[in-house]
Amino acid sequence: MNKYRKDFPMLDKDYIYFNNASTSLTPTVVIDSMVDYYTNFGVNINRGVDSLGYKVTEKYELVRSKVAAFIGCAKGEVIFTRGTTDSLNLVAQSFGNLVINDCDEIVVSVVEHHANFIPWQELCNKVGASLVVVPVSDDGIVKPDDLLKVMNNKTRIVALNHVSNVMGGINNIRELAKIVHQFNAYFVVDGAQGIVQEKINVHDLDVDFYAFSGHKMYGPMGVGVLFGKQELLKKMPPIVFGGEMIDTVSIEKTTYKEAPYKFEAGTMMIPEVLGLGVAIDYINNIGIEKINNYVTELRSYLVSKLLEEINDIEIYNKNIVDSNLVTFNIKNIHAHDVASLLDKEKIIVRAGHHCAEPYMTALNVVATVRVSLAFYNTFEECDKLVEVLKKAGDYIDVLF
Ligand SMILES: Cc1ncc(COP(=O)(O)O)c(C=O)c1O
Incomplete structure (x- = not known):
């Protein structure tokens, strides 16, 4: 896969970038597409009748079709948002408000990213509903049996990740969806990490909502997607008002466009949407399967090497095979110190609670180090990481 490295200008800069789950690097073609917009178009969509605006509107809508083909849904089921967080807040505030009453229950897992935890917690607090937390396996996976145990006729929404950003295991979304629908509840899936992990078809998976971000899939920051089933989007009210989301406005009353347009208020992030299409x-062009076969092999190499060569390392997700994440701590060394040591050698990893504090509490740790791989990472980079980590103990000795 090394041949793709030249596509990423950041890889020229002498860093080893192992924080791809936070945000992936951006290939030149994506950057160029945004420069092209500002250089050759630069106008708004859906406004006025100028031919330039018309062309950009067409390009923008073409990306909606591209996203729909990518995840297996209808064009009208794709809403452009600012990212996963924005998408999940939209579902909670619009759909959640519509269907949740004070005697209802919303199920989330203990390993959710805060973006798929707090919107539901807030909704429950607002309407007096109950937040039910389903436990996960040692690998951070929601087992269908465990979900079954917390479901009952009060459950209205189940909100789970496709892939945890801490542990990296893949939830069996299709199996979980069957259980959710057996109880006539709705299934919201946080696909921020999952979208690059597996080729998906949201209708085959039978999810009601699926959220993801452009910047974790080699696209731009500031753009994301919410998929919602058409019949549900139809019932949902907009939560942000203004711009081209209206149908008619009078002093007495305003009516709104159909979905997805009623959810896209104000001036949208046009260059970022175009970049997402690229x-x-x-x-x-590369293929998700090819990407993930390589990343899985790379990760397996790294996990074996870490276990062999680093004393006192605890890898929390070592039993997971199909993943791009290695989450660990080294005994008696704070995760932030490990990350600082790596940073001195220009190796970028993530250390902290990974926006998943409830799960850190469940693991009984304050922080972990997370190495997240992409297809442009190499075996040599993994070797370098291990070499530097071998010095972790000495470094801490110098500090204290
Ligand atoms: C599982 C998961 N959900 C949600 C998010 C939030 O994504 P964004 O910051 O792009 O909205 C992230 C980001 O790290 C994530 O990993």
Whole structure:
């Protein structure tokens, strides 16, 4: 996969970048597409009748079709948002408000990213509903049996990740969806990490909502997607008002466009949407399966090497096979110190609670180090990481 490294200008800069689950690097083709917009178009969509605006509107809508093809849904089921967080807040505030009453229950797992935890917690606090937390396996996976145990006829929404950003295991979304629907509840899936992990078809998976971000799939920051089933989007009210989301406005009353347009208020992030379309082409050209076969092999190499060569390392997700994450601590060394040591050698990892504090509490740790791999990472980079980590003990000795 090394041949793709030249596509990423950041890889020229002498860093080893192992924080891809936080945000992936951006290939030149995506950057160029945004420069092209500002250089050759630069106008708004859906406004006025100028031919330039018309062309950009067409390009923007073409990306909606591209996203729909990428995740297996209808064009009208794709809403552009600012990212996963924005998408999940939209579901909670619009759909959640519509269907949740004070005697209802919302199920989340203990390993959710805060973006798929707090919106539901807030909704429960607002309407007096109950937040039910389903436990996960040692690998951070929601087992269908465990979900079954917390479901009952009060459960209205189940909100789970496709892939945990701490542990990296893949939830069996299709199996979980069957259970959710057996109880006539709705299934919201946080796909921020999952979208690059597996080729998905949201209708085959039978999820009601699926959220993801452009910047974790080699696309731009500031753009994301919410998929929602058409019949549900139809019932949902907009939560942000203004711009081209209206149908008619009078002093007495305003009516709104159909979904997805009623959810896209104000001036949208046009260059980022266009960049997302190019990122999808880029991924499709390589192939998600090819990407993940390589990343799985790389990770397996790294996990074995870490276990062999680093004393006192605890890898929390060592039993997971199909993943791009290695989450660990080294005994008696704070995760932030490990990350600082790596940073001195220009190796970028993530250390902290990974926006998943309830799960850190469940693991009984304050922080972990997370190495997240992408297809442009190499075996040599993994070797370098291990070499530097071998010095972790000495470094801490110098500090104290
Ligand atoms: C599982 C998961 N959900 C949600 C998010 C939030 O994504 P964004 O910051 O792009 O909205 C992240 C980001 O790290 C994530 O990993």
